Structure formats: structure tokens, C-alpha cells
Amino acid sequence: MFSREHIEVKTLDQIRAxxxxxxxxxxxxxxxxxxxKPGVTTAEIEAVGREVLARHGATSNFLGYGADWGLPPYPGVACISVNEVVVHGIAGEREVHEGDIVSVDYGAIVDGWHxxxxxxxxxxxxxxxxxxxxxxxxxxMWAGIAQIAAGHRIGDVSHAVEQSILSHGRSYGIIRDYTGHGIGTAMHQPPDVPNYGRAHRGAKIVPGMCLCVEPMVTLGGDEVEELDDGxxxxxxxxxxxxxWENTxxxxxxxLWVLTEPDGGRAQLAALGVPYGGLE
Known part of the structure; x- marks a missing residue:
């Protein structure tokens, strides 16, 4: 299942799973x-994600995350991040209001696959x-996905994400401290997939690899800090x-975009990228 670079390579049946x-x-x-909606708390939003997992008999790959590395165990099934919160926002009593933006990062495990x-x-x-x-x-994110192809390298994906952001008429902050990643029998696996970098560098992409492309972008600078909750x-x-992120x-x-209802068929077609879904 693992290549010599320790990147997990899946069979078609494993990808179906x-x-x-x-x-x-x-x-x-x-x-x-x-x-x-205006007036709901982030805890109420997160509770919806818990219900979906329970209904499907799935488990959360977020809940308790970090405990194996001595971090405070993550207490939710989804990261609910409002406005200035980039990522890993913990659901609680914060209300969302008209005009806010809310980033939701969410995962599931079914039969050991993430x-x-x-x-x-x-x-x-x-x-x-x-x-x-x-x-x-x-x-x-979609610009990066469009560069995922057998024979390309991870740097091609990273470079495409960065250039897409830079192509707009204002300066955006591209978060460098957090990256995309491989995924499969664990949520975070090699290789890292940064949101900036040089083309033609990094691990070679081969059939059977599964990747998460995960840009985080700000209206200001790229500097971030972690709050006392860890x-x-x-x-x-x-x-x-x-x-934004997809698997x-x-x-x-x-390509098969495993976290899009249509498998990514529409967006891939718009980008001129072959759809390789198994359904």
C-alpha cells in the first residue's frame, strides 16, 4: 500500500471505500x-455535523485529535471558524451574525477510511x-486540483494555488503555516501539499494517491497566532x-473529487480536467 516515499497508494476498491x-x-x-443563520451559535452548527455522522454510522476524525501527540484533545467533530478565525475554531456559545463568514472543516471515518x-x-x-x-x-483550490495528474509533482499543485490567488487585483494573505496533505487510513498523511511553492518540485503524483488541497486565504497578512485553548x-x-478543501x-x-456530491464532474469539466470517477 505504501510507495518507497511512504505515500499511501490505494487500490480502486479502497478508493471506492x-x-x-x-x-x-x-x-x-x-x-x-x-x-x-444569524443568531445561531457555533455549537448549534457543529451539532448538525454530529447528527449527520451518527445517522450514517460514521465516526469523526476530528474528535479527540491531537491526544496522541500530547495536545489538548480536539473537542468537536468540526472546526467552526468565524471571520478572523482561520482554522481549528472550537464550537461554543459564539453567535454568528448577518454579514459574518463561517469556515467549516469537517471529516468522517467509514470502515477505517477517511x-x-x-x-x-x-x-x-x-x-x-x-x-x-x-x-x-x-x-x-480548484486551480490546484486541476494540476493533480499522474506524472505531475506536488509543487505543481502548490504553485497553481499560489498563482491563482496572486492573479487577482489585490494583495491577499496566503497562510503558510497550514497545508493540504495526503489522506487515507489516517486523516493526515504524507505528502504535505503547501499552498505556495515552485512547480516541478516535490513528490511525483501517481494513480492511487489521495490528496487534500486546502488553501486558507486572508484579506490582510499571512501571520497567524494560536489562542490559549491550544x-x-x-x-x-x-x-x-x-x-476551502476537498479530498x-x-x-x-x-480525478475523482471524493467530497463533492457529483464527484467533481462539473468543475473538472469546466477546467478541462478528465473525470475518473468510479460511479
Whole structure:
């Protein structure tokens, strides 16, 4: 299952199993996005994700994460990050309000296989800068996904994410401290997939690899700090951040975006990328 670079390479049947987890993630994210209404708390949003996991008999790859490394065990099944919170926001009594943006990072385990994805949602009507931030971040994720192909290298993905963000007419902060990653029998595996870098560098992409492309972008600088809870990461300059992520499988005939309901078929077609889904 592992290559000489210690990157987990899956069989087609194993990727089919990962798709089951990916669909649970897609459903949970959609439900939490619907729940992100003015006046609700982040705990109420996270509870929706718990219900989706329970209904499908799935377990959370977030709940308790970190305990094996001496970190405070993560207490939720989803990271709910509002406005200036970049990632790892812990659900609680914070209310979301009209005009806020809410990033939800969420995962599931089914039969030992992991899915992981993130979305940033608007709460009601949001300002133009926040809307563009969400769109720029999503677009950069898809630009990176479009570079995932057998024979390409991880640096091609990273470079595409960075160049997509830089191509817009303003300066955005590209978070460097947190990256995408491999995924499979664990949520975080080699290789790291940074959101910046040089093309033609890094591990070679081969069929059977599964990767998470995960840009985090801010309206200001790229400096972040971790709060005293040991998890919540915020922008140092208090500007807003957006976060997008998908789990992607590399198949012999193309890509399968395991955490998109349609397998990524529509977006991949728009980008001219072959769809390789097994359904």
C-alpha cells in the first residue's frame, strides 16, 4: 500500500471505500452551511455535523485529535471558524451574525477510511470584499486540483494555488503555516501539499494517491497566532479568512473529487480536467 516515499497508494476498491466517507463529509458540510443563520451559535452548527455522522454510522476524525501527540484533545467533530478565525475554531456559545463568514472543516471515518473537506459560508448578506475572498479561495483550490495528474509533482499543485490567488487585483494573505496533505487510513498523511511553492518540485503524483488541497486565504497578512485553548488559529491583524478543501483521488483515467456530491464532474469539466470517477 505504501510507495518507497511512504505515500499511501490505494487500490480502486479502497478508493471506492473512501468515497463513502467523502459523501458523508459532503452531506454534513451542506447541512452545516444551511444551519449557519444569524443568531445561531457555533455549537448549534457543529451539532448538525454530529447528527449527520451518527445517522450514517460514521465516526469523526476530528474528535479527540491531537491526544496522541500530547495536545489538548480536539473537542468537536468540526472546526467552526468565524471571520478572523482561520482554522481549528472550537464550537461554543459564539453567535454568528448577518454579514459574518463561517469556515467549516469537517471529516468522517467509514470502515477505517477517511474523508476531509472544508467550506466557507456567508451568513446572510456579506460585504463585497468577503464575497471575493470566499470566491478567490475556492477558485485557488480548484486551480490546484486541476494540476493533480499522474506524472505531475506536488509543487505543481502548490504553485497553481499560489498563482491563482496572486492573479487577482489585490494583495491577499496566503497562510503558510497550514497545508493540504495526503489522506487515507489516517486523516493526515504524507505528502504535505503547501499552498505556495515552485512547480516541478516535490513528490511525483501517481494513480492511487489521495490528496487534500486546502488553501486558507486572508484579506490582510499571512501571520497567524494560536489562542490559549491550544487550537484556535486567528489572523494577527484581525482580518477575515476563508478556507476551502476537498479530498481528491488520482485514478488511471482522471480525478475523482471524493467530497463533492457529483464527484467533481462539473468543475473538472469546466477546467478541462478528465473525470475518473468510479460511479
Amino acid at each position: 473512501m468515497r463513502v466517507a467523502g459523501l458523508v463529509v459532503a452531506e454534513g458540510l451542506a447541512a452545516m452551511g444551511e444551519a449557519a 474523508g476531509d473537506a472544508a467550506r466557507t459560508f456567508a451568513v446572510g448578506q456579506i460585504d463585497a470584499d468577503s464575497r471575493q475572498l470566499i470566491d478567490v479561495t475556492s477558485e485557488s 487550537w484556535t488559529v486567528v489572523t494577527v491583524d484581525s482580518t477575515r479568512a476563508a478556507h 481528491i483521488a488520482v485514478l488511471p483515467d482522471g
